[in-house]
Amino acid sequence: MDTKEIDARGLACPQPVVLAGKAIDEPGEGEIIVLVDSETPRDNVMRLATSRGCAARAETAAEGFRVVIRKQPGARPAAGECSAYETIAEGSGEIVYLFDSDYVGSNRDLGKVLTNGFLNAALALPHTRCTIILISNGVRLATQGSYALEVLEKLAAQGFRILICGTCLDFFKIRGEVQLGTISNALEIMQAMTGSGKVITF
Numbered sequence: 703m704d705t706k707e708i709d710a711r712g713l714a715c716p717q718p719v720v721l722a723g724k725a726i727d728e729p730g731e732g733e734i735i736v737l738v739d740s741e742t743p744r745d746n747v748m749r750l751a752t753s754r755g756c757a758a759r760a761e762t763a764a765e766g767f768r769v770v771i772r773k774q775p776g777a778r779p780a781a782g783e784c785s786a787y788e789t790i791a792e793g794s795g796e797i798v799y800l801f802d803s804d805y806v807g808s809n810r811d812l813g814k815v816l817t818n819g820f821l822n823a824a825l826a827l828p829h830t831r832c833t834i835i836l837i838s839n840g841v842r843l844a845t846q847g848s849y850a851l852e853v854l855e856k857l858a859a860q861g862f863r864i865l866i867c868g869t870c871l872d873f874f875k876i877r878g879e880v881q882l883g884t885i886s887n888a889l890e891i892m893q894a895m896t897g898s899g900k901v902i903t904f
């Protein structure tokens with residue numbers, strides 16, 4: 703069985719995922735070993751591999767982690783599994799809500815009220831497919847103690863996909879405080895935005 707090793711340590715998001723994806727797409731079976739230096743790219747590569755129907759496991763290694771991916775012929779995601787990397791057809795009607803702050807507008811107190819109001823309003827809208835993307839300070843909305851956690855939990859239960867920028871979490875050192883959603887990366891976020899029917903920025 704052929705084995706390919708990719709040293710993605712020190713590479714900025716989303717390069718580890720991009721390199722892993724290219725290797726998975728190459729024809730043939732075999733193993734792919736991806737070396738990464740932190741939990742965020744480890745988790746992103748693991749999710750990508752699973753979404754492509756590959757078996758994957760993570761191991762602790764020198765200076766980070768080793769993700770071992772086993773390519774299998776004709777592999778597909780498990781039945782009923784919704785992949786965060788699933789390609790969305792252009793003009794599919796999916797709505798993406800992008801939050802780059804933990805409140806809307808320039809006044810913090812009013813902004814919190816507005817943010818809660820907009821998120822609660824989204825619960826009543828007749829969208830069959832919606833994604834909420836949290837970047838920059840917006841990632842704080844999904845962390846421990848956030849005033850918006852309750853409504854975000856309701857949205858997630860209703861089927862909203864919530865993507866949270868992993869690079870932003872690491873910058874603010876709050877990765878361990880995330881309470882819901884999927885810790886994501888630049889590639890996944892760009893796929894969600896470019897494949898959607900509409901992006902609404904708050």
